[in-house]
Amino acid sequence: MMQKIIYILSLTFVCSYGGTLDSTVTNSASERIINGQNSTHQEYLYAVSIQRISGNVAEHACGGALITYRHVLTAARCTYSIGSAGNVIPIVTSELRVFAGADLLTNTSNDRIRNVANYTVHPNHIVQPSHVNDIAILNLIVPFPETVVRPLPLAAANSTPADFTVCSVAGWGARTVGSTTPSAVLQISSTYIYNHDTCAAIFHSVQNLGNVLPTMICAANFNALAANCDGDQGNALVCDGALTGVLFLPTDCLKGVSINPVIPEIYTKVSNYTTWIQSVTSSSSALKSEIFAVLILTIFQGIFMKVAN
Known part of the structure; x- marks a missing residue:
């Protein structure tokens, strides 16, 4: 039974990168910055498009920023929808993907698309209208290449920029x-x-x-x-x-x-959230390391069994 669990875990890890969606990215009309200027691209390699997947189509839903090559900081409200009765409906991670590393949304090469392993919403988040602690972290299955993106450093803990900055x-x-x-x-x-x-x-x-x-x-x-x-x-x-x-x-x-x-x-x-952010990104990275260790162990186990036979 344990061998079967290890095999499933390792198979999940190996196959996760191959789950990127080959689709047309669409954009609804009222969902973006208006009257902005074209980006110079190299200055904004942290910017991501969080996209909802429906069938063969991925549609831009929210913005966000890479804080590591594997983690995206975004608003908590980007991880759920509000039902007709005012209830919170969490978005399933399989319906999410992240685009980064290009200024054109249509540039959907494999190194610019990543699937989402899980997300963490701040435990004290309160939904609309107050939007208290409206912050969340997406953990990607596979990190973006260092040659494609550039994560942003966090503002210093408890710092406040001066007015008119x-x-x-x-x-x-x-x-x-x-x-x-x-x-x-x-x-x-x-x-x-x-x-x-x-x-x-x-x-x-x-x-x-x-x-x-x-x-x-x-x-x-x-x-x-x-x-x-x-x-x-x-x-x-x-x-x-x-x-x-x-x-x-x-x-x-x-x-x-x-x-x-x-x-x-x-x-x-x-x-105000640097300690929480660091704790989430550290714990998710540790989990990935454990899964990777299981993968390596499984590979060696398979080699050993073949040699033994």
Whole structure:
């Protein structure tokens, strides 16, 4: 029985890389950064597209950022959907894949696509409307090649960037308000850190929006013309070269710009979660090492049995 379990584990490990999907990547119209600029690619090799698989089609669902060659940091809300009764429906890992290492979503070569082994949502996450601890980590079955991607360093623990610090956000999306055609090229937008107290006051005055907590950080576009959209949750806010925030509340493609053009976007503040992030990535890497050891043991066992026979 033990031999059978080891064989199944090793077979799973060996075959997992071959599970990449040969499909056409599609994009829904209202799910991307609008009025952004084309990326220069080499600066954004951390950016990932988290995609939902349905049949032979993989559709962009969320953004995210590589923090190791095997781990993606994203929003918790990218790991579930909300049912008609308000219930949380977790996404099955077999329905997820991650794209990275190119600025064109159509560049789906094998070294740019990875399947998801599992994901970890922050244990104290509370769903909408509060979005408390809206952060999650995807653990990939096989790491991306070092020649294809470049993970982002985390912001220092408990650090807070100064107001008006210039940052950037990257994602795939439509270029103009109301466009039904998403950009095939990775889009980038410059933002600045918004004063936390002012941000909280704005959101307190807007009906049905939750509190802006100390574990959150606000940012806004300089010209109030570019914004993230509904499917850009999980996009990384990068300040001074470090992963500073994970988007969970975009401005909904600037649909409310005529009412309030300066409403900021809210990100989960990464520096509050560095210990948790490191514990998750360390434990999942250790598990992979154990599975790899089982694989090697199984291979040697097979060789030994053949020699013995």
